[in-house]
Amino acid sequence: xxxxxxxxxxxxxxxxxxxxxxxxxxxxxxxxxxxxxxxxxxxxxxxxxxxxxxxxxxxxxxxxxxxxxxxxxxxxxxxxxxxxxxxxxxxxxxxxxxxxxxxxxxxxxxxxxxxxxxxxxxxxxxxxxxxxxxxxxxxxxxxxxxxxxxxxxxxxxxxxxxxxxxxxxxxxxxxxxxxxxxxxxxxxxxxxxxxxxxxxxxxxxxxxxxxxxxxxxxxxxxxxxxxxxxxxxxxxxxxxxxxxxxxxxxxxxxxxxxxxxxxxxxxxxxxxxxxxxxxxxxxxxxxxxxxxxxxxxxxxxxxxxxxxxxxxxxxxxxxxxxxxxxxxxxxxxxxxxxxxxxxxxxxxxxxxxxxx
Amino acid sequence: xxxxxxxxxxxxxxxxxxxxxxxxxxxxxxxxxxxxxxxxxxxxxxxxxxxxxxxxxxxxxxxxxxxxxxxxxxxxxxxxxxxxxxxxxxxxxxxxxxxxxxxxxxxxxxxxxxxxxxxxxxxxxxxxxxxxxxxxxxxxxxxxxxxxxxxxxxxxxxxxxxxxxxxxxxxxxxxxxxxxxxxxxxxxxxxxxxxxxxxxxxxxxxxxxxxxxxxxxxxxxxxxxxxxxxxxxxx
Amino acid sequence: xxxxxxxxxxxxxxxxxxxxxxxxxxxxxxxxxxxxxxxxxxxxxxxxxxxxxxxxxxxxxxxxxxxxxxxxxxxxxxxxxxxxxxxxxxxxxxxxxxxxxxxxxxxxxxxxxxxxxxxxxxxxxxxxxxxxxxxxxxxxxxxxxxxxxxxxxxxxxxxxxxxxxxxxxxxxxxxxxxxxxxxxxxxxxxxxxxxxxxxxxxxxxxxxxxxxxxxxxxxxxxxxxxxxxxxxxxxxxxxxxxxxxxxxxxxxxxxxxxxxxxxxxxxxxxxxxxxxxxxxxxxxxxxxxxxxxx
Numbered sequence: 046x047x048x049x050x051x052x053x054x055x056x057x058x059x060x061x062x063x064x065x066x067x068x069x070x071x072x073x074x075x076x077x078x079x080x081x082x083x084x085x086x087x088x089x090x091x092x093x094x095x096x097x098x099x100x101x102x103x104x105x106x107x108x109x110x111x112x113x114x115x116x117x118x119x120x121x122x123x124x125x126x127x128x129x130x131x132x133x134x135x136x137x138x139x140x141x142x143x144x145x146x147x148x149x150x151x152x153x154x155x156x157x158x159x160x161x162x163x164x165x166x167x168x169x170x171x172x173x174x175x176x177x178x179x180x181x182x183x184x185x186x187x188x189x190x191x192x193x194x195x196x197x198x199x200x201x202x203x204x205x206x207x208x209x210x211x212x213x214x215x216x217x218x219x220x221x222x223x224x225x226x227x228x229x230x231x232x233x234x235x236x237x238x239x240x241x242x243x244x245x246x247x248x249x250x251x252x253x254x255x256x257x258x259x260x261x262x263x264x265x266x267x268x269x270x271x272x273x274x275x276x277x278x279x280x281x282x283x284x285x286x287x288x289x290x291x292x293x294x295x296x297x298x299x300x301x302x303x304x305x306x307x308x309x310x311x312x313x314x315x316x317x318x319x320x321x322x323x324x325x326x327x328x329x330x331x332x333x334x335x336x337x338x339x340x341x342x343x344x345x346x347x348x349x350x351x352x353x354x355x356x357x358x359x360x361x362x363x364x365x366x367x368x369x370x371x372x373x374x375x376x377x378x379x380x381x382x383x384x385x386x387x388x389x390x391x392x393x394x395x396x397x398x399x400x401x
Numbered sequence: 402x403x404x405x406x407x408x409x410x411x412x413x414x415x416x417x418x419x420x421x422x423x424x425x426x427x428x429x430x431x432x433x434x435x436x437x438x439x440x441x442x443x444x445x446x447x448x449x450x451x452x453x454x455x456x457x458x459x460x461x462x463x464x465x466x467x468x469x470x471x472x473x474x475x476x477x478x479x480x481x482x483x484x485x486x487x488x489x490x491x492x493x494x495x496x497x498x499x500x501x502x503x504x505x506x507x508x509x510x511x512x513x514x515x516x517x518x519x520x521x522x523x524x525x526x527x528x529x530x531x532x533x534x535x536x537x538x539x540x541x542x543x544x545x546x547x548x549x550x551x552x553x554x555x556x557x558x559x560x561x562x563x564x565x566x567x568x569x570x571x572x573x574x575x576x577x578x579x580x581x582x583x584x585x586x587x588x589x590x591x592x593x594x595x596x597x598x599x600x601x602x603x604x605x606x607x608x609x610x611x612x613x614x615x616x617x618x619x620x621x622x623x624x625x626x627x628x629x630x631x632x633x634x635x636x
Numbered sequence: 637x638x639x640x641x642x643x644x645x646x647x648x649x650x651x652x653x654x655x656x657x658x659x660x661x662x663x664x665x666x667x668x669x670x671x672x673x674x675x676x677x678x679x680x681x682x683x684x685x686x687x688x689x690x691x692x693x694x695x696x697x698x699x700x701x702x703x704x705x706x707x708x709x710x711x712x713x714x715x716x717x718x719x720x721x722x723x724x725x726x727x728x729x730x731x732x733x734x735x736x737x738x739x740x741x742x743x744x745x746x747x748x749x750x751x752x753x754x755x756x757x758x759x760x761x762x763x764x765x766x767x768x769x770x771x772x773x774x775x776x777x778x779x780x781x782x783x784x785x786x787x788x789x790x791x792x793x794x795x796x797x798x799x800x801x802x803x804x805x806x807x808x809x810x811x812x813x814x815x816x817x818x819x820x821x822x823x824x825x826x827x828x829x830x831x832x833x834x835x836x837x838x839x840x841x842x843x844x845x846x847x848x849x850x851x852x853x854x855x856x857x858x859x860x861x862x863x864x865x866x867x868x869x870x871x872x873x874x875x876x877x878x879x880x881x882x883x884x885x886x887x888x889x890x891x892x893x894x895x896x897x898x899x900x901x902x903x904x905x906x907x908x909x910x911x912x913x914x915x916x917x918x919x920x921x922x923x924x925x926x927x928x929x930x
Contacts, residue, residue, distance in 0.1 A: 309732075
């Protein structure tokens, strides 16, 4: 098979292969690793969403952790209840609600944000990220304040106490979590792909490349800019919802300021467009976060030499290493991992065409 | 007498676009030379190649030495480049613009030269603290010229000084340039679309076309040759 | 009423610190178009150097401070040369990420080198209060205000009256034309980063006596500095100073007299300032509206 048929078939095959790999993986890794990879899936979903905003329409947001918080707290409140509401909603049903709520807030934020661009937008969104933990703490009655909301042991939590039966497989909590997160993420990727390949995607890119040109070719800037905000917020809301289910607990520190910064970092590491890139970005920020908390020696296997005799158990080491990696990545791979994948693909295709 | 400025087979490109395809020209000390031609012929690029603001190859020598590096080196060597659009620092005051012109000088006569420039443009001392961006087009051009003089250059390069200015203002500017050339022996390389006014002060000229020198000669030769005048100079 | 004056003076002092850091942010943004997210960590790093010299090596305060300023200045230039120059011309996002990487790097380095425990830095100013018209005013606040104002005046004089200062101003607004008159624009940009780093060192040294030194010391101050810079106009040095002072006093009074805000919502209040300014007049108090280049 040659020519155009290969070109559309190849990415689909690649996606299917990746999906199969993802579903099969838990059989080969420990329970603990499955849980870790579930988190990677959550971050991948958030990055796919943020990519719609930053990669496609070129708007920089340093505040999407706030949308994850909105999604996470929506789920927690619906499940466990607060002073106004008695809770009792099954966890799976809270996920789409979280997405809608976060998306609506994203849309509302997108409206005034229309007037800002570049650095000003980045600062405005950063302001939101910083304000969020303090605001959550302040409105105690609604959010449970600093004490947070506990989801552990709730009957609404699937597989929380007894394993759940999915398609004939008995899954305990960690494996169920893995399947849930990755299914949502893969669906989310397909939806994003469908959204972006058509007119909407082109309009998004037009907004990024030149607002004036977009305007003169009839693209309604306002619609697409706010749409991008809403979509990216919805994705992060769903990711936040999954996060709450995964950690079975939310409080203001679950979604700290650093999260918003890490999400932007992840998007840039991921680059534009490929699922592999998004996963790579998610892995980067996930391991950056845990090594920060636990020290790098827990993350790096013993046999991997890292910078000679760097004392990897020191608390400052991970931040230094990740900072350096990030800076070097920007020098060498401004297009992120997706850029690298694209370049490798181009090389592969050239080799393919040269063969007789 | 060795030429003050000499270009040999100079090429220049903007990315994939080749703007100069091998330009050779020379300016004698104290001479006024005009570079003429239509839009896009490469006139501005020629000046940029000399001051080093565009990627170039070929040999450029100035005052007997090869000119290398960027505009900072050209400025230090004694070339003052007044770019298209004047290049005044619009946010800074008139006086500050002049002071910047003397940036490469290490001596202490800057104040005296400010006065000298004031002699050529009497309105300057009165408006020394005015923001340069609020000046009229003609005044900005004069300010740019004054700034160029502050560096005590050996070669003055002017890029389309007549652009956007009223004819009377243009005549005044060219009169001053001629005066500088006659009194101080300042060599001038002037790029112009208005060939007529340029040839009035230039002793020789090069006509560029698509990045190459199409015609060259003394002003008299070019003026007297009717076909050259019609096809290349537009009058 | 006495309370009011005390809060105003205290607000001017904290506002002065915000102003110093905001001035650093503005200098860098004017020259290179970059928002340096690592400015706070650079300031903290400088403060650690000051602490090491005075506490571990027994240097007297003012020589140690002068040395710290010099090292910070050099460090700022070095950071610009090594980390920023390679990505200066690229996309905004790229440069922002590089400064975030720098933030991580410096924060981690500080924890690594000096540990995460809180340190006490020598206070060069007396901590007692003096009586001004019956009101007890903190001497430390007054000295802080004096140092900041003095720094601002010195900086202003540098930019107004010296050749290099003029060249830096020219390089910031018209780099292409500046090169034509012989200004080495790249060096001017590096100088801008050096000056900004020195300003950060001053801000850090003024902050440490009240809040104690730890790797995260300047993070809140950085956010207030952002608010001040946005309020004053992101390209206006005068705006940064006025914005910082206004913000310091405003937040202090808000925190004291409005119960709802109190101490916990001080930070979000500052952020509300950022948001409101960005929505109403993005160019800030002293800035000029940005002309979009097509």
